[in-house]
Amino acid sequence: MSASLSNEQRHARIWAVIKRIPRGRVATYGQVAAEAGFVKQPRLTAQALRHAPDTLELPWYRVINAQGKLSFPLDSEAYRRARSQLEAEGVIFVRGKVDFEIYRWRPRSAAPVLD
C-alpha cells in the first residue's frame, strides 16, 4: 500500500469499511484492515476504532477478533454493550464465541478476477 497515506486517510478508509458491515454480521480486525487495503495490519483497525469520533456512529461492535470473540474484558461495559447489540441483531454466542461460518461478513469482491 501507499506509504504516503496520512493516518487520517488510513482511519477514514477503515471507518468506511466498518460502516459497510451489515446488521447481524461480523468482521475481524484483520478482515476490515485487508478490505481497506492494509493486509496483515489488524492493529490499524483497532487503532482506527480507538480514534473514531462517536458522531460517526460506527457499528464498532460488529468488529471482533479472529477467535470469534469480543476483544474486551468479560466484565467490562464495552463487552456487555457489544454483546447485547449483536444478540439484538440475531447473532448467537456459543461459549463466548461467534460462528464465522454463519455470521462472517462476505463482501462482494470489488474487482472480480476472471481467467
Add this chain to the structure above:
DNA sequence: TGCTTGACCGACG
C-alpha cells in the same frame, strides 16, 4: 529520539 503499548494474528509447542 527511543522504548513501550495496544479493541490483533498466525504459527507452534
Add this chain to the structure above:
DNA sequence: ACGTCGGCCAAGC
C-alpha cells in the same frame, strides 16, 4: 484448548 512468540505499526510518553 491454551500460552508464547514474532511480526506489525502508529501513539504516547
